[in-house]
């Protein structure tokens with residue numbers, strides 16, 4: 324299992340990477356942490372002729388607090404964000420979810436933007452982006468546009484990003500004071516992709532549950548209020564409203580059951596830390 | 599910006615186990631193949647070549663990573679440590695390696711180089727790592743022989759020995 328031949332482009336700036344992708348289009352791929360892409364190249368599921376390495380770009384390593392959001396540039400690795408001592412106070416949900424993304428050995432290389440670009444239906448970072456009113460900042464050459472997470476994910480590994488665009492950064496809304504957060508996931512083994520994952524946010528104004536691993540894209544459900552007595556019924560209705568399907572890893576019925584159980588678990592954790 | 603063409607071999611200069619090293623590689627050459635085939639450092643094993651088994655784990659600039667998911671041309675200027683770096687001298691084992699032997703933490707040894715790199719890195723940064731932390735790091739590796747229990751026991755034992763060594767130093 325070896326990749327097909329490609330030219331390797333080492334970029335020192337985001338400008339260079341964006342320019343290269345804009346010129347080369349669908350023959351080129353951005354190489355970020357390589358934790359999904361190189362596996363696909365090795366299996367020849369992808370055969371680009373140019374790889375544009377964005378990791379050497381110094382200006383792509385920024386994590387910036389920006390207008391009530393956390394803005395994360397293309398070359399920020401999952402492990403380096405997780406090591407940030409301020410992450411838990413700024414964004415407790417991201418801090419809860421990142422340890423579930425693969426293993427220490429993959430987080431040391433993998434990026435947040437790469438996971439968003441890859442758009443696996445079971446991935447935690449796209450789920451966090453949807454739960455936290457995130458946006459994706461796209462670039463075609465020097466032109467930028469910003470897309471809401473809920474509009475960005477279109478299907479399984481399918482996004483609104485065109486072949487000649489790159490993701491420059493993603494932003495996650497800060498979790499406000501008084502909002503409780505919770506996260507629960509079931510996978511085959513620790514570090515595997517989720518079979519189902521649920522992220523909860525509870526504020527005085529709203530109860531939110533985001534569900535990954537069931538539909539082809541992260542699903543976000545909001546309630547104005549949700550009392551613990553009504554919760555069981557609401558979660559059951561949510562489970563049936565989703566497009567649960569059976570595959571090698573789980574039956575549709577088991578997935579619905581996980582939505583009910585993990586939803587309750589995540590909501591309980593969020594309620595506990597909101598109090 | 600540097601563009602390395604697909605059809606040529608390109609020079610790669612880096613540090614391998616503390617010593618300057620160099621070689622040439624096509625862009626598509628994986629770091630795992632470069633280490634084994636070009637550098638002759640065959641201690642790093644290759645199992646799945648898609649990031650799942652962990653046999654190929656090495657240290658890149660101090661952090662553990664899959665060498666099968668990295669290209670040789672990406673490590674220009676980097677510091678790479680492989681399992682060959684662990685033993686302090688020929689014929690002597692590191693504390694962790696010795697604990698592996700004592701606890702039978704390997705049978706066929708295929709997974710061992712990667713696991714040693716991950717646990718060596720953990721114990722260097724977290725000398726007080728408990729069984730839970732050790733298992734978290736081990737989750738990135740597959741071992742078909744041991745059932746993992748002896749590996750955890752070896753790592754805990756090594757952690758204690760290393761702590762005693764530093765306390766008495």
Ligand SMILES: Cc1cc2nc3c(=O)[nH]c(=O)nc-3n(C[C@@H](O)[C@H](O)[C@H](O)COP(=O)(O)OP(=O)(O)OC[C@H]3O[C@@H](n4cnc5c(N)ncnc54)[C@H](O)[C@@H]3O)c2cc1C
Nearest residue numbers: 355356357358359360425433434437438440446490515649
């Ligand atoms: C053993 C193992 C376990 C894993 N477990 C999980 C898990 O539990 N949950 C999970 O979510 N993920 C998991 N992953 C995948 C995760 O580790 C990857 O980090 C992530 O999916 C991709 O990020 P990356 O930076 O490695 O991107 P790459 O692999 O470099 O790229 C992935 C794709 O995104 C594109 N891309 C990357 N960056 C950009 C950009 N800035 N602009 C445009 N396109 C871009 C690439 O061209 C490619 O198509 C696992 C991986 C492995 C090997």
Ligand code: FES
Nearest residue numbers: 645646647652666
């Ligand atoms: S060979 Fe690299 S993880 Fe299996």
Ligand code: FES
Nearest residue numbers: 705707741742743
């Ligand atoms: S010792 Fe044989 S696979 Fe681990």
